[in-house]
Amino acid sequence: MSHTPDNTKIGFIGLGIMGTPMVRNLVSAGYAVTAFDLDPARVDQAVENGGSAASSIADAVRGADVVITMVPASPQVEQVVLHEGGVLEHIRSGGLLIDMSSITPQTSVDVAKAAAAKGVDVLDAPVSGGEAGAVEGVLSIMVGGERETFEAALPVLEALGKTIVLCGPHGSGQTVKAANQLIVAVNIEAVAEAVVFLEKSGVDLPAALDVLAGGLAGSTVLNRKKESILAGDFRPGFKIDLHHKDMGIVTDAARNVGATVPAGALLAQLVAALRQQGDGGLDHSALVRGVRRLSGEKVED
Template identity: 50%
Template sequence: MATVAFIGLGIMGRPMAVNLVKAGFDVRGFSRTGRSRDAAAAQGVPIVGSLDAAVADADVVITMLPDTPDVEAVALGDGGALAGMRRGALYIDMSTIDPEGALRVHDAAARAGIGCLDAPVSGGEVASIEGTLSIMAGGTREDFDAARELFYAIGASAILVGGAGSGQVVKAANQLMVAGHLQMLAEAIVLLKAHDVDERGALAVLGAGLAGSTVLARKQNAILEQDYRPGFRVELHNKDLAIVQNAARRKGVALPATALVSQFMQALVAQGYGALDHSALYLLADELNTRRAEAMV
């Protein structure tokens, strides 16, 4: 699997492609926007001018795109990636999309004689840059084993979690847990501020105990410094929580806490904060309590 076409060179995709280049893979990068292509080229990713040029004769095609319609637009149809790939190649979608959409891509790949994995990632921009992503893959053992060397060029953990679509189900579970952690971190900081506690000291203690998490470690500074430059945008996490709720609805599963956090995330989007980092959930927690204090004056 020497030749890898990498489609989607945004906040997550670009450092993943960079790490594949560093690992010795023959990478062909392509993205829909010239800005993304230029940024990737500046970091050493070889760029081609079209999707067709990227996927032609590639051993592996990876997509890292924002949403289900984007993946289906790139992968499916007469002008899609699967149509331009050779039989026996491997298609890996590392985007976060609806499990039903992943199944449609798997079915199309099978009809074309192409291996397929849905392999979304967790860890955010920092882990993407560091090459320490957690990769959850759905598909066959044969295809997963074929991709193993590639996965460990961009991630610290890669696990086959089940058949087609399973990777996206696990990613949905990941996204509901991250959103829950962020909301609890936001509320914890509101509580600490209300009691004039040393916030950084308190969070250091919490991080060393059972309350510790990657979310706490990586997102506390954004909240304390009110720096919401996006590592993962609110609008994307809002999309992911909609995927969670749709997946739960299809199976008749009740997720009440997830529904509540989803409403908070949707409220951020409605207030125009969709482009901020998802740690901006703190803004709502703070606003709720600020308004209460003002009303009591």
């Protein structure tokens, strides 16, 4: 059965930078959404956006046909889904769990096995597009799981994203997300290095970035990040702390399958260094701050 707004109640767990606008878009699409987060202020925001408040995971899951989780990393998914009081303890048999967190592929496989034992369908469905993509409802969603489950979930996913692709069995969505984070990190670092090079060369930086964006060097990263870099505005759309976690997933997963990712290994170290310098709470475009430090510039805290 297709999970359309007229026959589907959604429980949503995790109302951070991404989860809050995602709930708003689900409500706008006509879904009844009950939302939970450890921060009561975020739950209040979900209510202002048209959702219903839950006081616990059990409260969010009870009566839901579909449960969506959007939390930071594998330990939080395990806590929210697998542990006592978690999703699998309360979701109905025949329900659907869509985990949209960015976690290790193995955790997604483990969740799917545990859910199958309780008669619950699962999709791992991490996203790309950052806060802007979540707000605009144009996320790229990479999905792992069974095709029949994917097709039933499409109406829900279409309320959140624009490019929605089944990538393979359980864990495949997370593998593709890891590749995505590798490409994004390398792109941001390349933009950051170009910016510092251009600044030190005395070039008109806005003009230079405009012409670069129109050629082969153009990218979604450059288009999305150039204005905030120019303004020195590193409010997080996606935090360095989270990209640090994701680069660990990239390097570990690549080693497990025998793939060599030398640029990924370098970026993992650069992201880790930036985090140790106190920039973990900034947007990942703050990689430019790391390049400036390496180039001998003083960077304001």
